[in-house]
Amino acid sequence: MPFITQTFLVQKEQKAFLWLMRTFGYSQKEAQKILDKGWLSQRGRGVTKAECICAEVELLHFVPQRLFLKKLLLTPSFVVYDKPPELLTHPRNTQGGLSVCDELKSEFGREANPAHRLDALTSGILVCSINKKKEGNLKGLFERGEVKKTYQALIKGELKEEILIDAPILSPKAEGKFIDLKIRSMISPKGKSAQTLIRPLCINNGVSLIEAYPLTGRTHQIRLHLAYLGMPILGDPLYGCDDVYSREFLDTALCMQKRKEYFGMERLALHASRIEFEFEGEKIVVESEPTFQDPSSFDTNLSNLREY
Template identity: 30%
Template sequence: MLRPQPLPILYQSDDLVAINKPHGLLVHRSPIASDASEFAVQLLRDQLGQRVYPVHRLDRKTGGVLLFALNESMNSAMQQQFADGLVTKTYVAIVRGFTPDEQTIDYPLRRDDRPDEPVFQESVTVLNTLRRTEISLPSGKHATSRYSLVELRPLTGRMHQLRKHMAHILHPIIGDRPHGCNKQNKLFLEQFSMNTMLLHAQQIRFQHPVTGQEITISAPWQAEFSRMAQTLFLDSDVTAVGS
């Protein structure tokens, strides 16, 4: 089945292109997702009519900025920048509960690709709360439900880092499986017919390896993220932190 719309292009030059990756789209083929038939690499290649190289990754259920190189030399240069921590990545997420105004989560994470070995890696995420909301939705023994819209900036690049760090501080991302809250995920499915993960890669910033120009690429929220933000009143300045 063909995707009805082309992938939304946020930025394009002679050697780089960025898209606003839809929630639910895999970046490339994976043996752990045999049910998928569409992949960002192939879709963008066909859309542009040329080979593309993903220089970083986003989880299948994460939407937002996804950057590709258009030649091998740029691919190598950008992958090195990501590896050296020279690319600033900013995400937004809707999470359970009222988060603190600011918090640095410094919590080592075990490597998923070595399940039989106790290999832990330094992992640091900076959190800033943008808005909070409390709605009249019973949850368990509580008559209301509380949620926060947070900005997350990973200072390291570990697999599922943001998802694991938010679960660690007991503010899991809504829709996250398996690190999130099953009760909240079920609640959102039943009440709002929402079955995605509310994590969005909002911006990346880096220095162009050839021109030295500072590049900032931002992605607007996609439909489902916007719908849930509106439903939970998290898109209104009324609930903004400090208001």
């Protein structure tokens, strides 16, 4: 687990936030956040901001683990990982499992951070800042839509020509986000404008390998747009399958056999395959090959997949 509770002996009485800063190198803002969240305690009680501490204290903090992820590019300002599927970008909470942040912070330090998000189920290119002074510039490129992203996916159905999907997306509300199916985004006139360009690459046995170019950056955009088109991505447990299967996926750890039976594939067949942007006057292009099989060798039951 990346978050662990450890006991420390404070030899000399001092302000709690100063001890955190001196002992672990936290900034004042980081130390205050730890105290606000109640992660530092003494004799079973959370330590307050103004409180002094001495003797034994318990600290819940993030201790990253090396995962030895594949690097596609390393510069003085950022690193680009080839993220495997089923791995979080950020730790979901203090009880969550491993994430890219484990690898990133264990190798490059606590101030290294992902520059953007990539769904846990999605594999492929993930850019992370390793230079705090340059982090704002790097993240700004993603926030302003100045990064060109390409994804590859296997979808149900035979897509024979390029299509632009233009359908507004309403993201799930923060409250109750992981309760039942509220994690889903939805197509809604109340949502934000969203466009995805889809291009077919090859077709076989009722399955298409496509490239997707998100022109906007909404939550689950490619997955939702393709399901809305009636061509859900294989292996998607949220979009394009029966609600009862989605609930079972969220509530239990499904075996690979059931995931293939319910969703058409053991994993989500969506891969961030190319990224292109300009950083400090240099054009950056990074590519990654998807690890899922191509349609020419595909053979599975697609009967459980449906339009969203």
